[in-house]
Structures are given as C-alpha cells and as structure tokens.
Amino acid sequence: GAVVSQHPSWVICKSGTSVKIECRSLDFQATTMFWYRQFPKQSLMLMATSNEGSKATYEQGVEKDKFLINHASLTLSTLTVTSAHPEDSSFYICSARKTPRVDNQPQHFGDGTRLSIL
Amino acid sequence: EDQVTQSPEALRLQEGESSSLNCSYTVSGLRGLFWYRQDPGKGPEFLFTLYSAGEEKEKERLKATLTKKESFLHITAPKPEDSATYLCAVQNSGAGSYQLTFGKGTKLSVIP
Numbered sequence: 001g002a003v004v005s006q007h008p009s010w011v012i013c014k015s016g017t018s019v020k021i022e023c024r025s026l027d028f029q030a031t032t033m034f035w036y037r038q039f040p041k042q043s044l045m046l047m048a049t050s051n052e053g054s055k056a057t058y059e060q061g062v063e064k065d066k067f068l069i070n071h072a073s074l075t076l077s078t079l080t081v082t083s084a085h086p087e088d089s090s091f092y093i094c095s096a097r098k099t100p101r102v103d104n105q106p107q108h109f110g111d112g113t114r115l116s117i118l
Numbered sequence: 119e120d121q122v123t124q125s126p127e128a129l130r131l132q133e134g135e136s137s138s139l140n141c142s143y144t145v146s147g148l149r150g151l152f153w154y155r156q157d158p159g160k161g162p163e164f165l166f167t168l169y170s171a172g173e174e175k176e177k178e179r180l181k182a183t184l185t186k187k188e189s190f191l192h193i194t195a196p197k198p199e200d201s202a203t204y205l206c207a208v209q210n211s212g213a214g215s216y217q218l219t220f221g222k223g224t225k226l227s228v229i230p
Binding site: 002004006032034041042043044046049093095097105106107108109110111112114 | 122152154159160161162163164167205216217218220221222223
C-alpha cells in the first residue's frame with residue numbers, strides 16, 4: 001500500500017492565528033513531499049516541494065514566510081499557515097513519493113485539510 | 119509551459135452507459151501521464167500511470183490509453199460508485215523534483 005495521512009481534516013480558526021497541518025506517509029518512506037491548494041472546481045495548484053532534510057522549494061507567487069514547510073523526517077512534513085487571514089481559507093492537500101526515487105512513480109495523496117479562517 | 123486540458127468538464131451517464139473522458143496535454147518531454155480519481159472532500163486516489171504512446175492500462179471498468187497528444191479514460195458499463203472527479207496530470211521529463219501539472223478534471227455522475 002501507499003497510505004498518506006493528513007491531519008487535521010478540518011479546522012476553523014480566527015484571523016491572525018497560525019495553523020499547522022501534518023502530512024505523514026504511514027507505510028513508506030518519502031524523500032519528497034508536495035503541498036497543494038485547491039479551490040472549488042479548480043485544479044490542484046502546487047504550492048511547494050518539500051525535500052527531507054533541506055529547505056522547501058516554493059512555486060512562484062507563494063509566500064515562503066506565510067507558508068512555512070518543514071520536512072524533518074522521511075515520513076513527516078508539516079505546513080504552517082502563519083497569521084492566517086480569510087483569504088487563506090482553502091482546501092490544502094499533501095502528497096508523497098516513495099523512496100528510493102524512481103522515475104514515473106506516482107504521488108500518493110492525503111485526504112486534505114479544509115481550512116476556514118473567520 | 120506544460121498544459122493539461124480535460125474535457126468534458128462534467129458528464130452525466132446512465133448506469134451501464136459507456137463513455138470516454140479526454141485529457142489533452144502539451145509538454146516538452148513526457149516522463150509520465152497520471153490518472154487520479156477524487157471524491158468530494160477527499161484527496162486524489164491514484165489510478166494509472168502511462169509512459170509512452172500506445173500504452174494501455176486497465177482496472178475493473180476503467181481503461182486508460184495514451185497518444186502523443188492526449189489520453190483517454192474509457193469507462194465501460196459504469197456504476198453509480200464510479201461517480202467522482204477524474205483528474206489527469208503530466209510529469210515533465212525535465213522536472214527534477216517530479217512535479218505534476220494537473221488538469222481541472224471531469225466530474226462524472228452515474229445515474230442509477
């Protein structure tokens with residue numbers, strides 16, 4: 001199997017709060033994990049690529065100081081939305097690729113986190 | 119820039135009515151094309167990877183095919199439980215971090 005667990009699945013918080021989302025690969029090691037954002041009826045938009053033991057690579061237009069990513073182990077990556085505001089409300093999804101790296105390996109996705117900022 | 123266009127945006131089928139979903143892509147070099155299924159409020163579930171033109175893969179009522187410009191997901195005799203959004207994604211052979219570019223998906227509804 002290739003199970004990716006994402007927690008929490010749903011969070012509501014006040015504007016200005018920081019929120020941490022965890023992404024764990026339960027039955028495999030993942031050198032690389034990805035963080036996406038998805039708006040209703042829209043495609044998954046890649047926010048950043050997270051590599052174990054190194055700094056994340058952010059896509060153009062994504063504020064790295066706003067969306068802090070830590071990939072401290074081969075099974076865990078975290079995304080922290082700092083000082084969240086209503087415009088940060090969205091569906092955040094993580095994915096992971098199995099290690100060792102093999103071309104054409106699929107990404108396996110978590111079930112996403114619905115973030116609502118009041 | 120890699121581009122993925124899926125059509126139709128939405129598709130309603132009667133149970134047992136076979137059809138196909140289309141994924142047209144533009145990529146400088148294709149490492150792989152991926153099909154995923156996404157249920158509401160869930161993350162995408164991996165279905166298939168296709169690597170080269172002419173390749174086909176099957177899983178239950180689903181069959182994916184690939185040409186140099188597009189991929190088709192054929193659904194034979196669908197059931198209501200096949201209702202979901204189907205996503206297509208490409209991986210560029212130059213993508214050092216194995217990133218995917220996704221289409222917007224086709225929302226399939228199978229009516230009993």
